[in-house]
Amino acid sequence: MLGWMAWTWPxxxxxxxxxxxxxxxTVLEIKFPGGDARRGVLGLTTTRGDRLFITLLGxxxxxxxWLGLIGYPLWWPIALSMGWGVFCFWKV
Incomplete structure (x- = not known):
């Protein structure tokens, strides 16, 4: 059924x-409407959804x-991405 795409567990x-x-x-928006808008270190006024998008893009x-410059293993970029996500939701 899903053979059209090479789905793997990762x-x-x-x-x-x-x-x-x-x-x-979505649950947070229903419980606390308004998106928790704030102005961060980048000078942008962002909501929770904006910060999630910036985190995923970053x-x-x-x-x-990492793949272009170093290659494998991918444990370090996972740690960097998690740190980036914490930074985005804390300071951006």
Whole structure:
């Protein structure tokens, strides 16, 4: 049924993680409306959804740069991406 795409467990976990994050943000938006807008170190006024988007985009760039410059293993870019995500939700 899903043979049209080469699904692997890491790919499936990535999508599960993204959809889980979106579900958590949806619950937070229902519970605390307004998106928790604030002005961060980049000078942007961002909401929770904006910060999630910046985190995902930055993580993709971290992985692409790591693969282009260093290659494998991918444990270090995972740690860098998690740190980037914490920074984005804390300071951006």
């Amino acid at each position: 790919t499936a976990l990535l999508f599960v993680g993204i959809f889980t994050a979106i579900a958590i943000l 993580s993709a760039y971290i992985f692409l740069a």
